[in-house]
Every structure is written in structure tokens, then in C-alpha cells.
Amino acid sequence: MTDPELIARILGGLTGVVGVAVCLGYGLWRFLALALSAAWAAFRTEPPGGNDPRITPYTGPEPARPAYWSGQMWLDARFAGQAAALTVRYLLTRHWLGLVVRRRLLQGRNGQTGELAANGFGRLLLRLLAPGTALAALLSALLASVLLAGVALFFAVELALVALAALAAVLAGRAAERLWKLALGIRMKCPYPGCYRPFPLAVHLCPGCGAAHRELRPGAFGALRHVCRCGKALPSTLMTGRRGLAARCPHCDRNLPPAVGTTRVVHLPLIGGTSAGKTMLLAAMLDGLRSWSHESGLTVEYASPDDLREANTLGQSLNRTGWALKTQGGQPRALMLLVGHGRRRRLLYLYDPMGESFRDADTTRGQGYLAHADGVLLVTDVLAAPVVRRALHAGDTERAEAARPADLGPVETYAGFTGELQGLGGRRGRLPVATVVTKRDALDRLDSLPRPAEPVEAWLAEIGLDELVRALGHDFAAARYWVVSARAATGAGALDSERRRAAEPVLWLLSRTGLRVGGLVRDRPDAQARRDTRARRDTEGAQDVRDVQDAQVGHGEERSNTP
Ligand SMILES: [Zn+2]
Ligand SMILES: [Zn+2]
Incomplete structure (x- = not known):
């Protein structure tokens, strides 16, 4: 080595x-x-808001x-x-x-x-x-x-x-x-004309800076809360408090009532010809609901300040002139009310379209809210029916004229819109219809016609509108009838009983959506009168009796086409 x-x-x-x-x-x-x-x-990295270049x-x-x-x-x-x-x-x-x-x-x-x-x-x-x-x-x-x-x-x-x-x-x-x-049956829909569209999530506004959050739900911006660009933390679910934020329709950007995302919405259009008394009836219904709320466990409140204003305007116009102003515009904005009983609540959308809307298929199709109607309030002015007009004697014709009859008879109005409701929603057979005969005060003064009496469907058949009763009974899942004097139910000196009667159709339709207000409608003070009428009618023609019995299966219970 x-x-x-x-x-x-x-x-x-x-x-x-x-x-x-x-x-x-x-x-x-x-x-x-x-x-x-x-x-x-x-x-x-630097805390949020800092100017760390890596963020x-x-x-x-x-x-x-x-x-x-x-x-x-x-x-x-x-x-x-x-x-x-x-x-x-x-x-x-x-x-x-x-x-x-x-x-x-x-x-x-x-x-x-x-x-x-x-x-x-x-x-x-x-x-x-x-x-x-x-x-x-x-x-x-x-x-x-x-x-x-x-x-x-x-x-x-x-x-x-x-x-x-x-x-x-x-x-x-x-x-x-x-x-x-799903459990509460909440499906959000826009109440405004030209829109009426459903949406899964409303636009929510930041209470701090007013920024419009279109994605305020659990997601990439946060699971339980989102931080707005102004620094404010917003709850991102209904359960953690999102319902407290102001909301807008994602399609038309108009304000939604606060309850829209938390309460089941019930859409009820008032269908009737021009001057059939729809708006008067609407006012009477609002008064009637308020009257019920004083007498029972029913709670009624306007869904937004706009609705309160609209109802006040309507009431003032009635008090001043005795007539409701003719409904304006092509498509109505829904009047929104929160109606509750017990622990359940419904957000009621009442649509009052102008009568001309149902003249032909095109304008009817423009009434997009029909597609999600939960029931129909058919406002019937029998004085507009040709068959009724023909039966009037000399003096009664003038009296009927003074009541400003509708431009279109009830049968024609119904025929105009019913096909469209079927076409739009395809579910008429599952809907209830509450038929309200208006202008009872005028009808009471006519000698040529029998006085309006319970059961109303029998009285309608008697004055020659049996065709309408049959069609309604056949087309809808359930049909009930009322006769109301909106004049006696509104303004100064309104009768409380008449008011409440005016609200009964709404309560009945609400009860069909699971709100337990059916009891209010059933305890009608005039039940005795109805039984009397039925007894009297039993002695009359066989067809009539069948009609009446048909329409009266179970007192206060609607007949049903669905098995
Ligand atoms: Zn903000
Ligand atoms: Zn909208």
C-alpha cells in the first residue's frame, strides 16, 4: 500500500x-x-382586509x-x-x-x-x-x-x-x-305582474351595505354564514336566521314579503267579468278576515307595508264613492296577507285581475299566476247572465241596471278562463272552486227572481244557471257556493255577519291547504235556514233534488271528484 x-x-x-x-x-x-x-x-396570510399580495x-x-x-x-x-x-x-x-x-x-x-x-x-x-x-x-x-x-x-x-x-x-x-x-310545502313564487315566476332562492340584501346576495345558501361562499364584502357576516340558511333579511325576486328584482321563504304560499285568483264586483268583494274579504281575527284564533296581517297601503287605498275609495275603482292594468299584483291559525300560517296571494283579462285565450294566458293557483274564487254576477235578464219583469230590469251588471255572464266568464287554467296548470281537477254570487243587496230587491237562499247552488239552478253549477261540480275537485253583499260588508255601517260571510270562501279555500280554519266556515249561523230550505226543496222536482243532494254531500263538506 x-x-x-x-x-x-x-x-x-x-x-x-x-x-x-x-x-x-x-x-x-x-x-x-x-x-x-x-x-x-x-x-x-394576513388577516382579511389586509393588503397581502398573496390574497x-x-x-x-x-x-x-x-x-x-x-x-x-x-x-x-x-x-x-x-x-x-x-x-x-x-x-x-x-x-x-x-x-x-x-x-x-x-x-x-x-x-x-x-x-x-x-x-x-x-x-x-x-x-x-x-x-x-x-x-x-x-x-x-x-x-x-x-x-x-x-x-x-x-x-x-x-x-x-x-x-x-x-x-x-x-x-x-x-x-x-x-x-x-318540503315539509312546510314552501314553494317560492313572485307575486308581481309580468313575472309570477317560481324561484328556488331569493336575492337577499345585506343589512349593512345593501349589496344583493344571489347565492346566500350553504356553498363555496361559506357553509353557515357568508361574509359580505362590507365585512358583515350574513346567515346563509333559513334555520340560522336568513329569513330576517330583506329579499327580492331574482327574476324581476322587486321586493318580496319577509314571509315568502318561510311560509307556504297560497295563490287565489278572483275570476269574474268586468264590474262583477271583484274588487268590492276583495275589500269585503279583507274586512271579513279582520272581523274573524277579532272573534276567533285567526290571525291576519299584511305581508308588507305595500299591501297595507294598497288595502287602505281600496278602503278609502270605497268609503268615498261607494264603489271600488275599476281594476287597472293588464296583470295584477297579488295582495299579500299572512293568515295564521294555531301554529300554522299561510302567505295568501290574492290576485284581482281586471275583468277584461279573461275575454280571450291570449290575455288569459298572460295571467301567469293561474299556473300555480291553489284554488279559484269565481266571482259571479248573476244579473249579467242572459237567462236571468230575460226573466226580469219591467221594474226589475231598471233595478238590475242600477247595480251595474258585469259585461259578461258568469257562464261565459267561466268558459273563457277554465280551459286556460287547465292548459296552464293541467291540474284543475285537483283544485277547489269557491263560487261567490255578488250583489246580494240588489238581488234581494228583485221580485222577478226567487230570493237568494241557501243552498246557493240550488238557488242558482232555480234561476237557470244549473249548467254552471254542473260544470263547476264536474271540472273541479270541490265546489262550494256563497251569496254575498259586498256593499253591506264594507264601508261605514257594515254588517259584521255579512263581512264574515264574505271571508268564508277564502277561509274554506285556505282550509283545503291544511290551515285549520274549516271549523270557522262550518259553524255558520245560517245552518238552520239551510236545513229548512233543503226540507222545502225535497218536495220539488226529482232532478232538482238530485242536484241539491249532489252538491250537499255532508253538510259543510265539499263533494269530491277525486277518488
Ligand atoms: Zn354588506
Ligand atoms: Zn319577480
Whole structure:
């Protein structure tokens, strides 16, 4: 064995020992500590609102910040990984190899301080340490990279778990809301003309800045709450308080009543010819509902300040002129009332379209709300029926004229709209119809006609409108009849009994949607009178009797076409 070979072996062994010792004793830990602290600093972005350049502001249409887990968290994780990798590379190439090894040890300078060794032996020793130190740096970088990769993997799994938990909360929140709406039968629909469209989620306004949130539900902007761009936290589910926010229709951007997302909506259109007394009846119904609310457990309130204003305007016009103004415009805005009994509530949309709306198929089709009607209030002015007019004697014709009869007979009005209701919703056979004969005060003054009496359907048949009664009974799931004097039910000196009678059709239709107000309708004070009429009619023609019995299956119970 020659000397140079031995020296090379000793130097090689020494280099290996120095490399491993420096790596395990110092280098590796230094690499790990610096890389991890750099990663941690990169992950911890500035708090929201700061001007950290790593936060890319969300520029989409929703005025909310995306939830941390849905975006920024992954960006931060990437920044952290990059920072760790860059740190390892910098330490290896610039610090250890570049500075410590090349510019210090190989020049005979102290690796730590950069001081030149005092003598030649010292400088030689430092130069001999250089290969070992370079080896230590390489080993440290390699081992640190492997360990850091492990940490990164562990961290990625943690983040994925966080995201999964958030996603689960989102799904649970959405499912809970859907179930809740299903259980309560809530289907949101716009009450405004030209729209009347259904929507799954209303636009909610931030109470802080008024920004319109179109996506305020569990999702990428947050599971249980969204943070508005103004910094205010908004509840994102019905159960956590979203119902308290002002809402708008996503299609037409008009204000919705606060109860629209929490209460089942019942759509009831008043159908009748021009001047059939629809608007008067509507006013009488509002008064009647209020009267019931004083007498029973019924609660009635206007769904929004607009509705209160509209009802007041209607009442004032009636008080001043004795007549309701003719309904204007092509399509009506629904008058919205919150009607409750016990723990249940319904948001009642009452549509009062102008009579001309049902003249032909085209204009009827424009009445889009018919598609989701829950029942029909058929307003019938029998004085407009040709068969009734023909039966009037001399003096009665003038009296009938003074009552401003409708332009279209009840049979024609019904024929005009009924096909469309079928076409629009395809579900007429499942709907109830409440037929209200109006202008009872005028009818009472006519000598040529029998006085209106219970049961109204029998009286209608008697004056020649049996065709209408038969058609209604056949076409709808259930039909009931009332005769009302809206004049006696509204304005100064209104009769409480007449008021309440005017509201009965609405209560009956509401009771068909599960609101327990059927009892109010059934306890009618005139039940005795009805029984008398029935007894009297039993002695009359067989067909009539059948009609009456047909229409009276179970007192107060509607007959049903559906098995
Ligand atoms: Zn805001
Ligand atoms: Zn709308």
C-alpha cells in the first residue's frame, strides 16, 4: 500500500465522517427548521382586509368573500410548499456550497465567521474540511426534502379533511333546508305582474351595505354564514336566521314579503267579468278576515307595508264613492296577507285581475299566476247572465241596471278562463272552486227572481244557471257556493255577519291547504235556514233534488271528484 493511496483513503474516510456528523449534528436540523418556519410564515396570510399580495381578491358577481376552505386555503398551502422548497434550495446552493464551502473553507477561512486562519496549518485543515462540509450539505438537503415531503403529505390530508368537513356542512345545510321547505310545502313564487315566476332562492340584501346576495345558501361562499364584502357576516340558511333579511325576486328584482321563504304560499285568483264586483268583494274579504281575527284564533296581517297601503287605498275609495275603482292594468299584483291559525300560517296571494283579462285565450294566458293557483274564487254576477235578464219583469230590469251588471255572464266568464287554467296548470281537477254570487243587496230587491237562499247552488239552478253549477261540480275537485253583499260588508255601517260571510270562501279555500280554519266556515249561523230550505226543496222536482243532494254531500263538506 503506497502512501498517497493511504492518504486518499484517510482523507476519504475523514470526509465521510465529517459529512455524516455535520449533517446529523447540525445541518439537517438547520435545514428543517428554516424550511418549516418559512412554510409557516407563507401559510399564515394576513388577516382579511389586509393588503397581502398573496390574497387574490374575488371579482365574481357575488358580493361575498369565498370561504377560506374553498379557495385561499389551497393557495396558501401551495405558497407554503413553494417557500419550503425554495428555502432548501437556497440553503444548499447559496449558503452552504456557495458561501461556506467555496468562499470560506476553500479559501482557508473559518466556515462560521469567515475569518482567515492565522497560519498555514490552520488554512490547510479548513481546506481539508471543505469536501466533508459539502457532503454534509448535500445529505442534509436530501434528508430534509424527504422529511418535508412527508410533512407536506400529512398537511395535505389535514386540509382535505377540513375541506371535506366544510363540504359535508354545506350538503347538510342544503339538505336540511330542502327538507324543511318540503315539509312546510314552501314553494317560492313572485307575486308581481309580468313575472309570477317560481324561484328556488331569493336575492337577499345585506343589512349593512345593501349589496344583493344571489347565492346566500350553504356553498363555496361559506357553509353557515357568508361574509359580505362590507365585512358583515350574513346567515346563509333559513334555520340560522336568513329569513330576517330583506329579499327580492331574482327574476324581476322587486321586493318580496319577509314571509315568502318561510311560509307556504297560497295563490287565489278572483275570476269574474268586468264590474262583477271583484274588487268590492276583495275589500269585503279583507274586512271579513279582520272581523274573524277579532272573534276567533285567526290571525291576519299584511305581508308588507305595500299591501297595507294598497288595502287602505281600496278602503278609502270605497268609503268615498261607494264603489271600488275599476281594476287597472293588464296583470295584477297579488295582495299579500299572512293568515295564521294555531301554529300554522299561510302567505295568501290574492290576485284581482281586471275583468277584461279573461275575454280571450291570449290575455288569459298572460295571467301567469293561474299556473300555480291553489284554488279559484269565481266571482259571479248573476244579473249579467242572459237567462236571468230575460226573466226580469219591467221594474226589475231598471233595478238590475242600477247595480251595474258585469259585461259578461258568469257562464261565459267561466268558459273563457277554465280551459286556460287547465292548459296552464293541467291540474284543475285537483283544485277547489269557491263560487261567490255578488250583489246580494240588489238581488234581494228583485221580485222577478226567487230570493237568494241557501243552498246557493240550488238557488242558482232555480234561476237557470244549473249548467254552471254542473260544470263547476264536474271540472273541479270541490265546489262550494256563497251569496254575498259586498256593499253591506264594507264601508261605514257594515254588517259584521255579512263581512264574515264574505271571508268564508277564502277561509274554506285556505282550509283545503291544511290551515285549520274549516271549523270557522262550518259553524255558520245560517245552518238552520239551510236545513229548512233543503226540507222545502225535497218536495220539488226529482232532478232538482238530485242536484241539491249532489252538491250537499255532508253538510259543510265539499263533494269530491277525486277518488
Ligand atoms: Zn354588506
Ligand atoms: Zn319577480
